[in-house]
Amino acid sequence: MPRRHLFTSESVSEGHPDKVADRISDEILDAHLREGARARVAIETLVTTDRCVVAGEVRGPSVGVEEIARRAVRDIGYEAEGFSWRTLRFESHVHAQSAEIAQGVDREDGEEGAGDQGLMFGFACRETPELMPAPLQYAHRILERFAARRKAGDADLGPDGKSQLTLEYEDGRPVRVHTAVVSHQHSRRLSSAALRDLVDGVLREVLPGGWLDAQTRVLVNPTGSFVHGGPAADTGLTGRKIIVDTYGGAAPHGGGAFSGKDPSKVDRSAAYAARYLAKNVVAAGLADRCVIQLAYAIGVAEPLALYVDTQGTGTVPEDRIAAAIRTAVSLTPRAIRERLGLARPIYARTSAYGHFGRTPQADGGFSWERADLVEALQRAA
Template sequence: MSKTWLFTSESVSEGHPDKVCDRISDTILDAYLAEAPDARVAVETLATTNHVTIAGEVRGPDSVRKAVEEHVRAAIRDIGYDQLGFDWNTVEVINRLHAQSGDIAMGVDEGDKGEEGAGDQGIMFGYACRETEELMPAPIQFAHRILRMMAEDRKSGVRPEFGPDAKSQVTLKYQDGKPVGIDAIVVSTQHDEDVSRDEVRELVKPYLSKASLEGWTVTDDRLFVNPTGRFVLGGPEGDAGLTGRKIIVDTYGGAAPHGGGAFSGKDPTKVDRSAAYAARYLAKNVVAAELADRCQIQLAYAIGVPEPVAVYVETFGTARVDEVKLGETLRQMVRLTPRGIREQLDLQRPIYSRTAAYGHFGRPVEDDGGFGWERTDLARDLASTFGHKIAAE
């Protein structure tokens, strides 16, 4: 591997068409879980010019299905869409939710040996590293920070010139495996019609320093703001959106593999979501315990089977302990069945709409348990198991 290289990750805002769909799907999921924590939900959303279609399989209170249109409009209003071609108040909403397949339900509910099984086969990855204090890869974390702060100011009225739809992209320089500076930043943001490209550029610039990019700066010739020159028409009015099309934005920005399963709209019996959270939880605790500087964990499941069929730990030569023993220890510390994961991370609650934009990982743990998979409560015991003392303690 070259000792010096560039690596790029992108983020998209909550007003990006695909993220609008993720938000709607997770809002409906939260509505079901608020009424019935054992609800089964798999909601897909399509959005285009002043139109939203909801489809998928559910098992839960019919009162929620009847209120879907209300939840859709509330989500769109909170994002900030009241433009002519996509307006929360006038958008057409088509609801095509139907009952969950009995064959799938049987495998999940009964599973193998009487314990609840995985909702599907699949592979899930978790990752953590020492590039940021959140133990996330720096490019994706920086890209999220820029857009999140722009969105906060847009919604508070500090920057009404910005529209809801936006993208960012951050390219970092790496040397000997560590980030050492910023090579390029791209920000494209929807804006009011009477705001020029130069004005948008000046409005964007302060967010690069506000986002605390480790004190690094980008040269003026490597900052690209609205490269096409104009971004007035945005959101689903300009480009159709679908749930689950931003899975790399949702995870590690390409710094780690992805199993392919999207998260949004799926209740936590679906291992696409819950096992990906568990894998991040384990990987983060390994790095927090200072047993490795980088950790990637793969989990694999078979439909209807409770236990993962495989657990793989990779530390890229940074481990201070035996990787095989580390994997065995993690399996002993956390029960990696669907039910075990839900109980460990307390997932059977309406905590998902907030995950729909700016990443599912690297976020602060919230008072109600949101982003609970970001806890490092295993780190001390994990370190102690291997006779290691955490330096920070």
């Protein structure tokens, strides 16, 4: 890396139209998993002015899709002209899963084949305590702080919002904020100056000390105002924020989205497994940065390939790390599902503020953030 460089990542709030769609898709997935751990679900959602359309394929018990969607919209906070959980027009176009896909996933030998072909990436680095890229991690936390404030009763803040951080790096380490951009939906009552003061306060709460200085540029609602937001102002669709969901552009992406997909879809489960592996490699001291790639074929259980890239930071050779991973874990879809406990209703909470860099939860949520492979990898490597 050059001695000094800039890198930028963005986040979007739970009220961003694409995130509304992701939330609805994942709430429907969770509802199916509550009814049966072997449910197969692939749901897409579109939201726009006064309308919500759900489509996809499922295998499992029927659930109240419209009620689930309205409840999700209400919890996010939309009850206004143009998009309200009470009045939006709803359409469902959900049908049964293809028999050909089903026979490839649930094989006669008792193993589970991958639900699709594809390549998935995981990444970890030492830029934050969560072993995540700093620009994305702090961009998420900025919007989470706004959401907490809004849900605690700040009626001047709307659900829609975006943040973006450009950090300056020195010798590969983030040292200061070059530019912060925050665009947040607000009421007509809230002046630009008041919103600017609010943004300044949140930045100082969230960012490490010393990262904001006299040269830092802070842009707040650069268009001037942001009163009309959410699906009333812009169409949202499941799966359109895959870089926000993962590593903010700091690592490769295989192209598959996550929300609305059950763990037989390796787009989701193997991406979680790749993050789990990369995080444990870094936590084990085998590298300061680690990219893991996995590749699968539909109906085939074993991954086609495992690739490890420590970007020049490894303390042992990459082929030895790859061999240690193969010794420590199985990476078939079934093994991933069982190790990480993925056949549970834990997905709606992933639909905003990132799938990675979160705290593992008692009910199994964010299980892929555990660092419980450290000793096994150290022994094997």
